[in-house]
Amino acid sequence: MKTRSHTVIEACDGEEGLELAIARRPDLIITDILMPKVDGYEFLRQLRSISDVAQIPVIVYTSTYVEEVAHLFAMACGAFRVITRPAKPEELLRLIDEALTATPPSSPVQLPDDKFVLEHRRLLTDKLAQKVRDLETEIVYRKAIDSKLATALKASGQKIFDLDLLSGRLTMTEPDEVGERTVSTSANRAWLRSSVLAEDLVLLDDACERAKADRSAIRIQYRHRQVIGEERISELRGSYRYDESGTPTSLSGTVLDVTGHVTTENDRRRLAAIVEHSHDLIGSARPDGTVTYLNTAGKRLIEIDETASVFGSDMFEDLYPEDVSRVQQEVLPAIYESGEWKGELRFVGRLSGQAIPCECSCFSMLNREGVVTNIAIIARDIRSRKEMERQLNLRLVQLTALRRIDVAISGAVDLNLTLQVVxxxxxxxxxxxxxxxxxxxSHLRELRFACGDWSQVDGQILAISERAVSARGPIQQVDGSGFDGITIQAQPLLSKGVVKGVLTLAHRAPEGRDQVLTSFIDAVAAQTAIAIDNAMLFEDLQRSRNDLATAYDETLEGWSRALDLRDKETEGHSRRVTDLTMRVARELRLPSEDLQHIRRGALLHDIGKVGVPDKILLKPGPLDEEEGRLMRMHADYALELLAPISYLKAALDIPYCHHERWDGTGYPRRLKGLQIPLAARIFAVADVWDALSSDRPYRKAWPRDQVVEHIRQNSGTHFDPEVVEAFLRVVTST
Known part of the structure; x- marks a missing residue:
C-alpha cells in the first residue's frame, strides 16, 4: 500500500483501532477477526453505530475464520468485503482500489439483532474451541516430528520438510540461530505449489512421479518466488514413505537454498565465456612469468594454435626483448606496491616475429593471506590505432605543409622563393x-630546372619528367637514376589544362602508403601550378603596366617637347627644370611614389600655355595688363586640361600651383606658405633658376653667383626657405 503513496496507520488491537478510526477518520480500514480486547465483529458493530465513521469501508482480512458462515456474519456487521489470507498482493490491492472508489451506502447499515449475534458468537466460540483442540494435536505432532529430525537438522543445517500426502499438510523445520533446537512452520501443499514457477513445477511433478514409480530418491533444483516477489533457487532432496499396501503416505527430505551457489556458478560460466570470447588478450601468470591461463584471443595475438595449451610456458618469451626488463623493473614493482599497472607493452608474434604494441592493464590476484599468487593481464592490440595515429600525424604534417605552401603562394611575388618553399x-x-x-x-617545348635537390639533373630524371609532360599525368619508375629501391615520381603541374612544369621526387613509401603520398603530391602539384600561373600572369601584368607607363611618359615627354618647339626661346627648358626638380625632391627624401608624379608635373608645367594666343606667348616685349592677365590664365587652363585625366591628377600640383608665392602674392589662388603643394614649391625655385640661367631675346643669362644670390634674397618671400636650402645644396654640389 505504501508503494501506492497510501498513508498507513496501524493499531495493535480492536479497541485501539476503534479509537484511531474516530480520531483520524481514515478512508479505508482493514481488520482481522481474531484480535485482543475487541474482536473484528464487535469492532464492526461499534464502528457502524457511530455516525461520524459509519460510512468508512472496512475489508476483513482473516486466516482463521474461513468458513462461509463467518464471512456472512462479517458482511452482516457492515464489512465491505471479506478476504482469506494469504491473498495475492494484486487481489488485495484491487479490493482496496474498489473500496476507495465505491459509493457509500445511502442509508445506515442495519446491524444484526442480539439473537443473531449470540447465535453466531456461539458458532464462533465452538470454532475457536475446535481450533484449540487442533492446535494441541498439532503441537503433539510437531514434537514427534521434531524428535525424529532434530539430529538430522543439527548435522545438515538445511530445512527439513515433511509432506503428508493424505492431508496435504507441509511441515518445514530449520535450525534456530544457535542450532540447539528446531523451529518449524506449517503450510499446505497448494501454497507451496503456488510459489514454484510454472515451468519448474512441471519438472518437479515429473521428478516426483518417477521417484514413486522407481521408488528412488528425488534430487532436483527448482525456482520459486518468495512472498516479497524475489526469485530464488532451491535444491530438493527427498524420498517417499509407503504404507503396508505400498501406497505413498508422505514425502520427506531436505530443501537447500542454492541461489547463491547457482548464481555464482552461472556467473563464473558467463564470465569464462566472456573472457574466452573477448577480442582482447586476457591471461594470468605467476610472478616468475609462468603462464597459468591465456584465452583464445591471446593465442591469436602471439600467433599460436588456438587449441594449444600454454599452461606452464614462460610469458617473458612472448614479450618484446626490450620490454622484458621493463616488466621486471617497472611493472612488477608497481603491481606489488599498488596492486595494478597500466601502460603499453609489446608482444612478439611467434610466426611473424613482428612486434605487436598493446595497451595493457595488469593487476594482482591474492590468496586468503594477501599474498600475490598470480598476475592478471588484459592486453588490447593497438596496431590499428597506432597506424591510424601515424596516418593522422602524416596527414597533419601534409596539411601543415599545404598551409605553408598556400601562405607562400599568397604572400610572395618571387616565384623562385615560392618554388623553394614547395x-x-x-x-x-x-x-x-x-x-x-x-x-x-611552351615556346621551346622544353623543361628548365627551377630548384630542388638535383642541381645536376641526369638524363633519366629529366626523361621521366618529360614523359609526365607528354602524358599530362603522373609517371612512376622504380630504381631510377641510381636510387636503389626508390621510386621516382614525376607529377605534371597543370593549370587550366596547360602544363606549367613538373614536380619530380624520389621516395620510398611502403606498400599501401604510396596512395597517401600521391594524394598529397596531387594537392601540392595543384597549388604549385596555380602559383606558377599566377606568377606568370603577374609578370605579364607587370610588363604590360610598365609598357603602358613608358608609353604614358613618352607621350608626356612628347607634349613637353611640343611646348618647347612652340616657344623657341624656351627650347630645352622643360627637360632641364624637370631634372633639377627631381634632384631637389630626392634631396628632400620624398617617397619614390611621389617622385614619379613630380616628374610628370614638371614635364607638363606649361601645358596650360596651349590656351594662350601666339601673339601673347611669342611677344618679344613686355606684356600689357590685359595680356598679362591672359598669360596668367595658363595655370587655370592646365587644371582644365589635366583634371579629367585620372592618370595625371596626382601630377596637377606643379602645372596648377607653380606660380604661387611663399608670401601669398602669387597666382592663381594666392596660396601662402604650406598651403602651396610641396612639389610646386620645389618647382618654383627650379623654374626661376633655369629662367635666369638661360639667354632670352630681351636679356642675357645671369652669372651663376648672381642667380644664387637672387634665390637667397627671395627665400621667405617668393620661395619656401627649406626648399631653398635643399636647392642650394644640390646646385652648389655640382
Missing part, C-alpha cells in the same frame, strides 16, 4: 628523399 615542404614529408621542380617553356 620543394622544402615536400622533402620534409616522411619517405621523401629528394625533390625538384622543372618549369616548362
Amino acid at each position: 620543394v622544402n615542404e615536400v622533402r620534409a614529408v616522411e619517405w621523401v628523399h629528394a625533390a625538384c621542380i622543372f618549369l616548362y617553356d
Whole structure:
C-alpha cells in the first residue's frame, strides 16, 4: 500500500483501532477477526453505530475464520468485503482500489439483532474451541516430528520438510540461530505449489512421479518466488514413505537454498565465456612469468594454435626483448606496491616475429593471506590505432605543409622563393628523399630546372619528367637514376589544362602508403601550378603596366617637347627644370611614389600655355595688363586640361600651383606658405633658376653667383626657405 503513496496507520488491537478510526477518520480500514480486547465483529458493530465513521469501508482480512458462515456474519456487521489470507498482493490491492472508489451506502447499515449475534458468537466460540483442540494435536505432532529430525537438522543445517500426502499438510523445520533446537512452520501443499514457477513445477511433478514409480530418491533444483516477489533457487532432496499396501503416505527430505551457489556458478560460466570470447588478450601468470591461463584471443595475438595449451610456458618469451626488463623493473614493482599497472607493452608474434604494441592493464590476484599468487593481464592490440595515429600525424604534417605552401603562394611575388618553399615542404614529408621542380617553356617545348635537390639533373630524371609532360599525368619508375629501391615520381603541374612544369621526387613509401603520398603530391602539384600561373600572369601584368607607363611618359615627354618647339626661346627648358626638380625632391627624401608624379608635373608645367594666343606667348616685349592677365590664365587652363585625366591628377600640383608665392602674392589662388603643394614649391625655385640661367631675346643669362644670390634674397618671400636650402645644396654640389 505504501508503494501506492497510501498513508498507513496501524493499531495493535480492536479497541485501539476503534479509537484511531474516530480520531483520524481514515478512508479505508482493514481488520482481522481474531484480535485482543475487541474482536473484528464487535469492532464492526461499534464502528457502524457511530455516525461520524459509519460510512468508512472496512475489508476483513482473516486466516482463521474461513468458513462461509463467518464471512456472512462479517458482511452482516457492515464489512465491505471479506478476504482469506494469504491473498495475492494484486487481489488485495484491487479490493482496496474498489473500496476507495465505491459509493457509500445511502442509508445506515442495519446491524444484526442480539439473537443473531449470540447465535453466531456461539458458532464462533465452538470454532475457536475446535481450533484449540487442533492446535494441541498439532503441537503433539510437531514434537514427534521434531524428535525424529532434530539430529538430522543439527548435522545438515538445511530445512527439513515433511509432506503428508493424505492431508496435504507441509511441515518445514530449520535450525534456530544457535542450532540447539528446531523451529518449524506449517503450510499446505497448494501454497507451496503456488510459489514454484510454472515451468519448474512441471519438472518437479515429473521428478516426483518417477521417484514413486522407481521408488528412488528425488534430487532436483527448482525456482520459486518468495512472498516479497524475489526469485530464488532451491535444491530438493527427498524420498517417499509407503504404507503396508505400498501406497505413498508422505514425502520427506531436505530443501537447500542454492541461489547463491547457482548464481555464482552461472556467473563464473558467463564470465569464462566472456573472457574466452573477448577480442582482447586476457591471461594470468605467476610472478616468475609462468603462464597459468591465456584465452583464445591471446593465442591469436602471439600467433599460436588456438587449441594449444600454454599452461606452464614462460610469458617473458612472448614479450618484446626490450620490454622484458621493463616488466621486471617497472611493472612488477608497481603491481606489488599498488596492486595494478597500466601502460603499453609489446608482444612478439611467434610466426611473424613482428612486434605487436598493446595497451595493457595488469593487476594482482591474492590468496586468503594477501599474498600475490598470480598476475592478471588484459592486453588490447593497438596496431590499428597506432597506424591510424601515424596516418593522422602524416596527414597533419601534409596539411601543415599545404598551409605553408598556400601562405607562400599568397604572400610572395618571387616565384623562385615560392618554388623553394614547395620543394622544402615536400622533402620534409616522411619517405621523401629528394625533390625538384622543372618549369616548362611552351615556346621551346622544353623543361628548365627551377630548384630542388638535383642541381645536376641526369638524363633519366629529366626523361621521366618529360614523359609526365607528354602524358599530362603522373609517371612512376622504380630504381631510377641510381636510387636503389626508390621510386621516382614525376607529377605534371597543370593549370587550366596547360602544363606549367613538373614536380619530380624520389621516395620510398611502403606498400599501401604510396596512395597517401600521391594524394598529397596531387594537392601540392595543384597549388604549385596555380602559383606558377599566377606568377606568370603577374609578370605579364607587370610588363604590360610598365609598357603602358613608358608609353604614358613618352607621350608626356612628347607634349613637353611640343611646348618647347612652340616657344623657341624656351627650347630645352622643360627637360632641364624637370631634372633639377627631381634632384631637389630626392634631396628632400620624398617617397619614390611621389617622385614619379613630380616628374610628370614638371614635364607638363606649361601645358596650360596651349590656351594662350601666339601673339601673347611669342611677344618679344613686355606684356600689357590685359595680356598679362591672359598669360596668367595658363595655370587655370592646365587644371582644365589635366583634371579629367585620372592618370595625371596626382601630377596637377606643379602645372596648377607653380606660380604661387611663399608670401601669398602669387597666382592663381594666392596660396601662402604650406598651403602651396610641396612639389610646386620645389618647382618654383627650379623654374626661376633655369629662367635666369638661360639667354632670352630681351636679356642675357645671369652669372651663376648672381642667380644664387637672387634665390637667397627671395627665400621667405617668393620661395619656401627649406626648399631653398635643399636647392642650394644640390646646385652648389655640382
